[in-house]
Amino acid sequence: MADLGRSALLIAFGLIAYALIAGSYAAWKRRRRLALSAQNALIAAFPAVLIAALVLLLALGRRDLTFVYVWQHTSHKLPLGYALSAFWGGQEGSLLLWLLVLTGYAGLAVWLNRRSRELMAWVVPVFALIAGFFAFMLCFVSSPFHMQPAPADGQGMVPSLQNPYMLAHPPLLYLGYVGLAVPFAFAMGALLSGRTDERWIVATRRWTLAAWTFLGVGQLIGAHWAYVEIGWGGYYAWDPVENAALMPWLAATAFLHSVMIQEKRGMLKVWNMVLVALAFNLSLFGTFLTRSGVIDSIHSFAKSPIGGWFLAFLGLMIVFSIVLIYWRLPLLRTKTRLESLVSREATFLYNNLLLVALALTILWGVLYPILSEAVRGETRSVSKPYYDFFLHTFGLPLLLLMGIGPLVAWRRASLRSLGKTFLIPFAAAVMTGVALLALGFGSSWPGLLAYTFAAFVAASIVLEFVRGRRAAGSLTRLVSRNRRRYGGYIVHAAVLLLAIGIAGSSAYQTVRQRVLRPGQSVEAAGYTLTYLGSNGIRGPNYTGFRSAVAVSGHGERFTLHPGMNNYAIEGPATEASIYHDPRSIGDVFTSAQVVNANRGTIDLKVEVKPLINLIWVAGFVFVAGALIAMWPDAVEQKRLAARYAAGAVPAGL
Amino acid sequence: MEWALALAAVLAVVAVVFVARPFLRDPAPASDRLDELAPEARQRLALAEERDRALAALKELEFDHRTGKVSNDDYRAQVGPLRRRAAEALRALERGEGITHERVTAPEERAGR
């Protein structure tokens, strides 16, 4: 069966190579049938890759340990769902997932846009170039189909991955990462074909939005998993692997905003090209980061089989993007200028600068250890204070801009009309700020600013809906006639919830850690936690302990059971116990380690985190807003179709 | 696993046929030239986008005015130029359409006749 998998991958590689070579030649020499043939090859690659993927899935499901990959990532006792999720648990499998999603997206995107033959002629080879790398790696460097004589049992899966969230997190992230390849391929295709119109933007708008949503939700799920499963009490540690997903997401956010300017005013064409290339290359870099050991040390990266290849490919794509943009610079330049520094275009521009600055800051933080080792021979790294500083410096103004942007008109806004529209949100912010100061929230100035700005943004969003509803007659009519705008406002509301949740749970949290004997207590943020005792527990593939901690305070009483699971093959895992407090929309988070089993002493860590659950709620609001913004509009579709159909001149007429 | 290899062989054959399809369906076409947007058509597309942009801007200005975001003075100041821009784009488009009606074929093909 591994033979089938290997052959399928080889066939896919052949098809993709053909799509690249024949496709480029056909686009260059303007050969219609050859271009169509290349297009077919690209589309056909997906079923081939799918077959290879199914072979691997089947092997995982059957726990076929003759497959080295299956042996490395599963064991006989591992439940089926998790065994299947081991598909993306290792390097080879995740490369295969990348290729699967890429060929799926590419085939679909190209087929949906098959009538734009001139553009597709170039988009096909760009897709093939990207897919070609992954196919090459899978066939010749890092194959998931290495075989061996079957050992007794597999190496098992790290227990913290045996969690429902881990079934969703990687696939969602991949749907996002790979999704950014679609606007990239269309953008580069547009540059190669010399087309300067908006076709590529119109064609990929929903793709970009979908990819961006997947990437955002994937990260939120990952953060939630880290919080409940890893049990260190936080949800984001600025680890390179986490930053790997955040950076492209920030770039994509900037891109989503600036294409709006290109659509409305016809400007920023060069900037948009740069942004889409940045987003895609960051996405590649992110994959590379998590797939090679490059951040551990430059030495371990060199030893990793795919490290060098990945770096070379990333370098190739960066050079490719830069060369193409530079070559077409004269075509992209427009005469339209920013009319006023006080206009919606300007606020979008500031938003872009801040987002890109934040992304680059994070990139610098990620690269710093490697660069300092290369330059100074000594690895230095940056940590939380660095990231927090820039998150505040760039993130807080971004938050405020989210409230300012919608209030400012396009082109030019007079200060007088600004004064009028700003009045209520400004008043809301001031009142909130003063009230919070009085209540003692001044202990953290970033937290206070975050809350104050949030009040401004909340007021501005509510006003938009209220005023809009008055103008449109009803809420449904308002939203359905302005899906992009109001869907966008809902997404902003989600970001607002996220910001409040993050501010509350970090700036205003209380942490206590104490070694306790049964009967002893610890105080935290008005709660008294009394340790009652622990007992041993047993599960299907683990043993462990659970403690009982009685909590009282703020008129509530509940019991928490932090403990540890000890997996036979894979080792220990913290099992945190969390109480969701409706009063503060926050959590009381506890984790414990055994200090002395005979005396029953434990090391208890308590974190009281107000408002943290807003972060997860934000995820749902985020998806709702994105869906509304993406919702197809029949009238608009018809108008766009007419615009582009009229432009095509059929050959031979 | 013979069946696996047989399946792979079938897959390969299907793939080759699918890839060769454009050549098999159309062995001797009148023209194998890839559609290309003539310069006039590109110009027309740019004008269409300009027209749509102007019309959308007008619509948004109206909406912003109705919701009170744009004051009466600002509205009066901006609506005139925007309407003019939209009218210009529409006129240019109509003129352009007239031209391309006559020159529908690409220059090389006309020269070949």
Add this chain to the structure above:
Amino acid sequence: MIALSVAAALAVFIVYTALAGNGVAQLRPSSLVGHSGDVTLVGAVVGPVTGDAYSHGGLRFRLKDIGSATPARVAVDYRGSVPDLFKVGRHVVVEGTLRNGVFVAKPGSLVTKCPSKYTPAKSSNT
């Protein structure tokens, strides 16, 4: 052009701030010798692991350089909470001071790096 100049200014700002000492030295066992004072040590755990992080004697293990075969080993004396993934072969980060040839760790500062399950599974255990 405004955009580019502002971006450039931001870039300068970031580079400056990052270089201005926000970096924390992460030393490897092979480069630890001679450093006094508080440092951060990063390495791969090497057996035998003895003792208990909560008992009087503390948890004792050794660290070697990640990814290279230098013979340098540093003995670590640790107290406090131990992360789940800690075991021989793991890459860990720990803060502390080198005293009389033993790295005395700051209590509770032991952290494992995000699982290196993506790098080749073979890790030498000496």
